[in-house]
Amino acid sequence: MEQFERIRRDARDEGLSIRALAERHKVHRRTVRAALADAVPPPRKTPQRTAPVLGPHEATIRRWLTEDLTAPRKQRHTARRVWQRLMEEEGVEVAESSVRNLVATLRAEISGPREVMVPQTHPPAEEAEVDFGEFTATIAGVVMKIFMFCMRLSHSGKAFHFAYANQAQESFFDGHVRAFAAFGGVPVGMIRYDNLKPAVTRVALGRDRFEHPRFVALRSHYGFDSFYCIPGKDGAHEKGGVEGEIGRFRRRHLTPVPKVDSLAELNELIAAADARDDARRIGARAETVGAAAARELPLLRPLPAEVFDVDAVLSCRVDAKARVCVRQSYYSVPARHVGRRLEVRLGATRILVLDPAAHGKVIAQHTRSLHKGTEDLVLDHYLEVLVRKPGALAGSTALASAKASGAFTANHQRFWTAARKALGDGAGTRALIGVLLLHRTMSASAVAAGMAAAVADEVFDADLVAVHARRATTGRAATPPIALPTTAAPAAADQRPAPSLAGYDQLLTSSGRQLEEAIA
Structure with missing residues (x-):
């Protein structure tokens, strides 16, 4: 660029010829003519290089990459693996960098043009997105997989998170109830879902779904609409907000792996993290998430007067050990109910056992177990049995x-x-x-x-x-013992006659005489 400027200045100020300009600046006359014609140098031409070594093997590499489209994601060819196979199977001596360049070019051709995303605008209080995410936590010394329910308001980006031990329907419904309570309302439009089993029993053609009746009841109770994304990876971008939110929250607040004593303590940490996230900004937005939520939350539809009942109602028989088995875990009930069938209300975090014969009276309550095959036994439920079998107490579970x-x-x-x-x-x-x-x-x-x-x-x-x-x-103190005097006071003389048994002897004599006369 500077050379073109000098050539044009000399031609303008001194009137030099093309030959003189070429000799002064030591360039070809074509360069001088190009500088006089245009102040901007023409772009350099990229040479078309041939690949004498890789050229005969391009079809083979293309076939390998095409077969990868149907192979498992974690067992597809990397550029290094392609290079290794070329040397081992084809006997090609070529640099790995050359193979990398060719693989990148062929992959772009095979995968085709990238999908274009259309930017979307979400009005306040109109839409939300729901999904489950996985993370690992250490609870009471046990490393286990935890499932995090997440509901994110599309306009402000404010999200609610809650951890569960499973992705069961009770957890799915309980997450909705808790999220709506945390937001103080319900989106007036729709909530976006993928095809979660707690909501969808079967996927039909297009966007039609066969929904679970209890999910329909939940949706009717709170008055929102549901939108289901396309199955698989093709539909992930349709609720990209909650997909990205789960990953961000996991990296920001759940790394390193949290270590807690209970699931309740873990959810307290998550709630504190949600509160801190109100101060963050999404991208280059001018306002924080908390400020945007302050505008959006008052526009939500008010909550119904009654809370939706998320519990699943089961009927369980009490075994000989005074336990009911619920989802492969055992929970104790009072021993007098052995052999009977009781009603169990299974919630996301707790279990209630009711006696139908006592008009649904709650006879036992337990925190829902985090693991299968566990026993949650209450000592009070076995006391009447232990009165008769005291020797069983020392070794009892x-x-x-x-x-x-x-x-x-x-x-x-x-x-x-x-x-x-x-x-x-x-x-x-x-x-x-x-x-x-x-x-x-x-x-x-x-x-x-x-x-x-x-x-x-x-x-x-x-x-x-x-x-x-x-x-x-x-608050009363123990009654002290009564102090007796060392010497008793003399009592007043008793004037009554001393007791006598003479009358009793006469009664016996009279009764015996009457008995003898009756026998005679």
């Missing part, structure tokens, strides 16, 4: 669970040890079971105070523990 959860404390163990030492194993264990039964009507702190007093008095009786517990509840 329910006792181990109570110790692990902290329900069976060191105070209980201290009372039990002292009671067995004083009364023997059987009687001492029955005394402990009587104390455990007090927890049904008294607070844990009151029973603990009663046990401490009983151990101090070395009298191991559940009734005595109850007395001390009531005194601890009312």
